[in-house]
Amino acid sequence: MDEASVSRSSALDSSNPFTSVPIEVSVCVGKARPLIRELVALGENAVLALDRSVEDPVELYVGDRLIARGLLEEQEGDQNGQLIVRLTEVVDLQAGM
Numbered sequence: 001m002d003e004a005s006v007s008r009s010s011a012l013d014s015s016n017p018f019t020s021v022p023i024e025v026s027v028c029v030g031k032a033r034p035l036i037r038e039l040v041a042l043g044e045n046a047v048l049a050l051d052r053s054v055e056d057p058v059e060l061y062v063g064d065r066l067i068a069r070g071l072l073e074e075q076e077g078d079q080n081g082q083l084i085v086r087l088t089e090v091v092d093l094q095a096g097m
Contacts, residue, residue, distance in 0.1 A: 015019045027085060029072065057088060068093050 028051030034042075042048065060068040070085040 023062055025067070026061045027072075028061060030056075058085060060085065060087075079085060 030052035070087040075082040
């Protein structure tokens with residue numbers, strides 16, 4: 001465990017009741033800016049091009065706050081086929097608290 005991980009672990013003291021509260025993390029894979037007429041014309045099997053490629057990092061948000069970036073991967077083993085995010089960059093959340 002690196003020094004930053006130890007620091008984060010000690011900051012999340014188990015005596016703090018808020019550390020047990022679940023939160024929703026949203027993963028943004030990209031954005032599109034279609035015209036309204038293009039959007040309402042979309043139907044089944046339509047394609048909406050995003051501003052990123054498959055290899056580009058995704059962004060993780062809690063609410064509207066960016067908390068990390070990572071790469072999408074496919075889980076291997078028991079959960080084969082499930083998407084996971086391998087974190088490549090984590091925002092210093094302690095600085096904003």
